[in-house]
Amino acid sequence: MQKKSKTWIFKRIGNFLKESWQELKRVSWPTKDKVFESVLMVILITVIVAIYLGLWDAVFTFLRNKFL
Template structure:
């Protein structure tokens, strides 16, 4: 049977344990976080640009093959 008081006690215990675990975490410094974020953004932009160019190239190749096939 559902016991709201028991559920609340379980939630309190869970919250206390979670907070204890969060205190153990070694958080990165602000400078390190910013550097990592910039590295991720630059990497994503480079990969997106590369994939966009590959897609454009393959679209042109496939379009040319289809056009060549229709000429025959």
């Protein structure tokens, strides 16, 4: 009984890996240019948000030090 359940588990794992590989073949992957463009956009937006938050932090720090 134990041996049968082990082979059954290995067959299920094998089927899962095989089906996963087949599914990955069907995926339409983005081109290098599209990936580069997306990464650049994420970096740009991150920098803009960091500057925006940094400026507000500086304003509130100044106000806190001025009035407290």
